[in-house]
Each structure stands twice: as C-alpha cells, then as structure tokens.
Amino acid sequence: MFLGRVVGTVWATKKEDSLQGLKFQIVKKVDDKLRLKSDFAIAVDAVGAGAGELVLCASGSSARLTSTTHNKPVDTVIMAIVDQAEFTEE
Amino acid sequence: MFLGRVVGTVWATKKEDSLQGLKFQIVKKVDDKLRLKSDFAIAVDAVGAGAGELVLCASGSSARLTSTTHNKPVDTVIMAIVDQAEFTEE
Amino acid sequence: MFLGRVVGTVWATKKEDSLQGLKFQIVKKVDDKLRLKSDFAIAVDAVGAGAGELVLCASGSSARLTSTTHNKPVDTVIMAIVDQAEFTEE
Amino acid sequence: MFLGRVVGTVWATKKEDSLQGLKFQIVKKVDDKLRLKSDFAIAVDAVGAGAGELVLCASGSSARLTSTTHNKPVDTVIMAIVDQAEFTEE
C-alpha cells in the first residue's frame, strides 16, 4: 500500500455505468517526512476520507476487494484513514 | 487510476482476434497542473473519448472490468471522461 | 498497453514445461517520436511479429488472455502489430 | 519480491472492515548493500516482523495469498523474515 494525502477531487459525468456514485479522490504520495511528492493517483474512496487527510491506498486487483469497489474497473482505493504514521528507525 | 489526455490513436490490422473493433487511444499522463508529461500509455476506449479530452484510466486486471474489455488482453482502459479535476490542497 | 519495437529474441532450452513452443521477443519501448528508449521487456509473441516491427504489448494478468499464453507464466504479450501510431495533439 | 527493512508502523482506526486486526508496517526498500533507500511501502505483517528486521515482501494479488491477508484489500505483505541475504556475484 502507499501512504498519501487527499489533495483534490475528480468529477466525471460520462463514465462506465458501474462507476456511478463513486467518489474519485486525488491522492498525492508522501515521503518519509509525510511531505507531498509530485506523484499522484486517482483513488476511489471507500472510507469517507476528506480533503487534507492522510490515507492508505491499495492498488491493483486488491483495490476491488472493498464493498464499494467490488467488480468495478477501479485500480486504486482509499481503504483506511491514517491516525498516525510513526517512523521508528531511519 | 491515472489522469491523462488523449493525444492520438493506434491502428493495428493484425492482432489477437478478441481485439477486433476496439479503439486504441494514446493517452499522455498529466501532472498536477494538467500539463502533459512525456510518459504515455495505449488504452482501450470504453466511453467514447475524443482527441484532446481529459480522461481517467484504470490499469491492470481492473482494465478488463468494462463491457468493452471483458476477458480481453487489455491492461489499460479509459473508463471516464473528466469534467473537472480540482486540486484543493497543495 | 505499451508501444514498442521488436529488437531481438531470447532462446531458452531449460524452462517451465508450459512455455514450450513460445517465442520470446525482446521489445524496446518507444517514445512519442517512436524512437527507441533504453527500457525493454521480454514478451511472448501471439501475432507473428518480426524483427523491427512496431508492436502493442499487454502486461500483467491480461498478458495471459490470448490463446497462445492462456494459463502460462507469462506477464507480457505482443497482441497486435501496429500499422500506424498517430499523435494528433501535443 | 522485494527486500526491505521495517522502519515504522501505521495506525488507522477508520478503515475497511476486513482490515481489523491487521498490522501495517512501514517497509523501506534496501539496495544491494542492504542500505535503506528512500522508497517505502506499507505492508501487512503475516509473520510477526519487528522494527528493524530485514524482510521479504510480496506485492500485487500474491499479497493476498497468506492466511492473514486472504480476500482483503491488501497489496503488499511481509511473508518472510530474512536470516541472510548473500550477494555472491557482482
């Protein structure tokens, strides 16, 4: 999984039918100081994450294993909102 | 998913049978200012996206979960046309 | 999918049984001017592509969805020979 | 698989139900001298790895093939604790 921060939202009216009602969040990856990197992904939100929140995202076929994304053409999902990311050893 | 812009089309006469009738679009990834990056992918179009449109693409096995791409040797699909991509926090 | 050019062949006598008879082609990725990049992959040929030809390759589990590669330990397949790749917008 | 070292832990209260009870470890990849790289992933721990340990991680759908991660939205798993990584040829 990767650690990221929600930095925006994507709206799309014309889309594959099974995607109706899903929320597409823009998630920027963060480094080990939790600073935003330039790299970002568009992820379906399965846990109600809001703008600015630190989140955990799963990619690939695993992104379909939430009740929100089951059997849909989705390759990235926000599956947890992070309370704390503690780097204990550098 | 990744955000990109349709910048061209690929034609192929000789191909795996199951790919007949599919449209292969060239999609360049965009950065957080929606500027084109050099990196591109070839994606099957499942939503009727035209040249220049901003689109959302799913990769991997998830790319096969549209009615257009089901069970076909396709690893990237355009599954939505983007109305707006709003970056709310940088 | 990615766009590439066939630049060579790999021969392997000792291999997993299910791979007997497959042709392993070396495919270099190309940029948006169709110039060769240094990055390459080894792909099973499902369409009879020859040296120098511009091809379309599918990766991941989708690479197994051709009659040539079904159920085999193959993660990249040449599934189309490209007639033309037209970049309409830069 | 990739070789990495456990350098921290992620806590998340609000998450997909199936993730309850899983331990999310921060794993930094290592180079061929076993030095930490900047790149890291969040992996579910299937073998009881502690901070500082050198571990082996599987990614993608294979990350779900442990009893700990079966059918869960998890794309990286720690599936072995490394006793020794011997580079015999450079």
Next chain:
Amino acid sequence: MFLGRVVGTVWATKKEDSLQGLKFQIVKKVDDKLRLKSDFAIAVDAVGAGAGELVLCASGSSARLTSTTHNKPVDTVIMAIVDQAEFTEE
C-alpha cells in the same frame, strides 16, 4: 518478463508456511548489453538456476503459474534459463 542474472540467495527460516522448500534467488536486471543494473528482485526459482546464470523472470499473478509457485504468496519467478539473448536491431 525481464532479463536478469542470479547474483545471490536469500535465506529465511520464519516465513509463511506455504513457502517451505522454495529457493529465493536474488536477480539483478540487465541492460541491453547484458550488464548488471543496480535494480534487483527476489525471485522463486522454478527451473534450477545457479549463481551467475542469465534468466527470464515473470512477475505478478503470472509468477504463480508454475508447479513450484502455484497458490503461493510469490510475485516473481525464474521460469527459464537463457541460452542466448540476441539483440538484432538497435
């Protein structure tokens, strides 16, 4: 698939049960002159490859499609030993 050379071995006593008996080889990727790159992966050996040998590796779910790796948390497998990699066109 990627082309690489076996440059070492990883030993792990504490691991997921299904991994008992598998051999974990360190495989460095090679460039188009067959020179070692710094990037490496840990691959399960399905064909009896020895140190220094040039090998072909499959990644992702395809890595589980050998009799050695079936249904196991393995994402990279050595599925062929390369006799010759001939670059015919540059």
